[in-house]
Amino acid sequence: MDVLSLVGLLLGLVAIIGGNAMEGGHLGALVNGPAFVIVVGGTVGAVMLQTPKNVFFRAFRILPWVIKPPVADFEQIRKQLISWAYRSRKEGLLGLESIAETEHREFYKKGLHLMVDGAEPESIRTLLETDLMLQERLDLQAAKVFDGMGGYAPTIGIIGAVMGLIHVMGNLGDPSKLGAGIATAFVATIYGVGFANLLLLPVGMKLRTVVRGLALEKELVVDGLVAIAEGENPKLIDVRLEAYTQRA
Numbered sequence: 001m002d003v004l005s006l007v008g009l010l011l012g013l014v015a016i017i018g019g020n021a022m023e024g025g026h027l028g029a030l031v032n033g034p035a036f037v038i039v040v041g042g043t044v045g046a047v048m049l050q051t052p053k054n055v056f057f058r059a060f061r062i063l064p065w066v067i068k069p070p071v072a073d074f075e076q077i078r079k080q081l082i083s084w085a086y087r088s089r090k091e092g093l094l095g096l097e098s099i100a101e102t103e104h105r106e107f108y109k110k111g112l113h114l115m116v117d118g119a120e121p122e123s124i125r126t127l128l129e130t131d132l133m134l135q136e137r138l139d140l141q142a143a144k145v146f147d148g149m150g151g152y153a154p155t156i157g158i159i160g161a162v163m164g165l166i167h168v169m170g171n172l173g174d175p176s177k178l179g180a181g182i183a184t185a186f187v188a189t190i191y192g193v194g195f196a197n198l199l200l201l202p203v204g205m206k207l208r209t210v211v212r213g214l215a216l217e218k219e220l221v222v223d224g225l226v227a228i229a230e231g232e233n234p235k236l237i238d239v240r241l242e243a244y245t246q247r248a
Contacts, residue, residue: 001068005206012198035160035188039195042156047148058138059145062210066203069210072217074245081224081241084112085234093118093229107131107218111225121229125222132218139211146204150196157192161185220244 017027048056087095093115100112110131114124164185220241227237 002066002206005066008202009199016194016198029183030187030190032183032187032191035164035184035191038160038163038184038188039153039156039191042159043149043153043192043195046152046156047145050148051145055138055141056145059142062139062142062207063203065210066206069206070214072213074217074220077217077220078224078238078241078245081221081228082234082238085224085228085232085237088115088228089231089234096228108221111221115225115229119229121226124229125226128218128222128225132215132222135218136211136215139214140208143204143207143211146200146207150200150204153196153200154189154192157189160188160192164188216244216247 017030020027020030051059084096084099087099096112097116100109100116103109103112107128111124111128114127119127162185164182167184168182223244224237224241227240
């Protein structure tokens, strides 16, 4: 679990709510149903309009990565690849067949099967890097969905503010109705700017960081598997892959 993400979110909320209380405000003043509907509904609708269906749904599937990102142990992966290299050197590439059958990670499994089936090292690299690139591209597009929301939310908040002011102007003769319109106007602006800067834009940035980390893991695997397929000395493979553990 990424504790820093949780702490950051809570700190931002506490800072705003606490600052509001220090100025004599109360939490109820920041709760406004119409403003929430305008900002959230308008923001999600605008993003749905611009985003392909598969990217939109992928964005919400990877959203939990903000709190619980998939973490790869680069050192452990390196050791595993080296053990496969020694086994291949001793038993040949067919010696990896039993490992391929029990491997549960699809990317690793595909690479192992390609080696066992006798694919050329460059073909293995090309196929695996294509998979890597396409998955990374999809996930980065999914992360940008939250960037898009972060861009639209403040503007939708302004629309909510203008709508609230229109409501106010239409009820100038009835002071009892002025409060609701003014509240919607100001709270909608707070929601738009707050959601964008405290939640949506940071989420998009965090997801892009996680996606790049996953891509780096796969680059490590590609380099290791291709080196094994080429019959490179396991000690040299170890030296080559050590650079990844330093970058992770």
